[in-house]
Amino acid sequence: MPEGFAVQPATLASAGHQVAVAAAALRRLRPEQALTAAARACPGGHLEGAGKAAAAKWGKSLRGAAGDLQRTADALSAGGSRYERSDENALGRRGVPR
């Protein structure tokens, strides 16, 4: 048996599901709202511009992290289902999305 098969397909699928849950939780976070509120608290100041810039950066950054995590979750789940259909370790052959 190839070495990767020591893991149960259901374990990979479950891990994929859990990582997807984490990705969904991250997608729900809105740091940009707090930073935008901070920007609005000081109209006309330097903080207004900096707060807006930070809001754009961190909102995008966190959603990017969530997206990356979702792709990892998808790969794990896909790996689980492939294990069930093949003796090839799909993740090992293809690698995982970067």
Add this chain to the structure above:
Amino acid sequence: MTLTKGRLRSWRPAALSEAAADLRATVNAVVAQQRALTTQFGSRLAADWTGGAARAATAQGARRQGSLAAAVDGLGACAIVLGAAAEALTAAQRTMAAAQRVADSAGLVLHDNGSVSIPPALLATPRGDSYLDHLDKAVQLSTALARRALAEATEADADAARDLGRAAELAARARKMGLDIAAAMAATADGAALRALIEAGLVPDIRLQRIPEAARSDPSVAAQWWLTLSANQRALQIRANPELIGGLDGLPIQARDQANRITLAAELSKARADYARMLALGVNSVAAGQRRTYGSAEYGLPLQALKDKIAMLEAVDKQLAGHPERRLMLLDTDVPGRAAIAIGDVDHADHVAVVVPGLNQDVTHDMGRIVGNADRLNKTMLRISAASGDGPTATIAWLGYRTPDFGNVASDNRAETGAEHLRGDLAGLDAWRATTAGSGQGTPVHLTLVGHSYGSLTSGIAMRDAAPVDDLVIIGSPGVGVNNAAALHGVPAGHVYVGEADGDRVADVAHFGTDPNHEAFGARNFRTDAGSNANGEPTHASHGHSQYFNMHTTAVNNMAQIALGHPERVSYPLPDPPGTPASGGGSW
């Protein structure tokens, strides 16, 4: 951008605080997901998955966790920056409000750009020199305050904007250095996260200066150092080092108050949590509720110790809640604790009186009464000042030493130790006011020390050496440790005042030197019996040892006049008729 009074007023520091709190919640949520990933890629998959796919997945999991760690670090830094900016802008708004109050009280106009002008109507009728002096002083003070407020707010705004921009860089560096801000943020305290940043060597990025060693022992150095900091730097110092800043003589009371409140909240929260945990463990063997002799062998039983600590901290908290005019000037959280609560704006008041209590007083049981005494004295000062234009006033309820109980009251050991603390705090008050006055940002203060009972001994010992006190008031005194007022070198000659109420037996014991009420001591006796104030309104007599601070008494009225620098308005006893034999203390 040029900041104006109107724009500063429109800013909402509270919204920045809320944003900081929201970001902390976001950080905690990200930390939770980070932990979930650790579980998935660590214990679950790594245990029984090997080979190329496993290695690829583990590497990717590490990268995902790394990006979340960067988010935690960066957003945590943003929260710290916004929290510090909120405090700095709040302070600036308070300073501007003080400028406005000074201007309003003198009928001046404070303009949007921070300049102050005198309306022509004020000068339309000829006035005396004293009025013009008063006006000139008000113009200078309100201008200085307004300029400081605008400068501090401008700096806070610029600092925060720059530091928000640096947060991303900060995050990358923090991750590289293996900084575990996640753990610090999990404690939810900004101070903890900031300390983590300090330990990681990232502090220069958010401009936290090292506290000079000399500032810890010399209030003048501390005051000078504080003046060099921007509002943001001050706010960060307060958050990073609350225990140190809260007790640092020479710093403004406003800053010490903020720091001490952080310590108070943290210690109270910790003590309550510890207490709950111990109860849950079934550790409950000590009878509760009895008043204890601290420092005795029995003290130290954990549960009782925690209960005592909670009670002590709650007693302080109770005196602050609902009283925005009060400031926590000093807090020592080791039971039985030490505390000093200021009533009024000590940093800007023209006249400040420090009230030192005596025998058998502790924070837990007596803080309320001591604050009440100081509060009544301040109310009396304010009432007089409102009529005579003596300017803003403040008092301090100073329980900054461990007072003796009946077992060791005969010794002056506690007074000696207390005097050392008292000298430090007085020097600190004076240093900040003198330093700000010297730099054109404030005015010097008229400082009066009021020692009651054993507190008069503590005050007397503190005044043996040079001190910044302008007037000393001794009431209900068993002696002040010297036999003559001239030996109190910390007080100018002729500025030692003594009051003794009818029936106050403590004031006659003369246990610690000559009875200060005796003529030979050389102080100025003031009346405590029924009489009238400078306006001819009747005032009541004080009786016994504990009525000196009662409202509308001759005693409190006289003390207020002394503290306002008006010895000519104090009521003194009439001289004895010729031929009357000397009768020792209490000759009137």
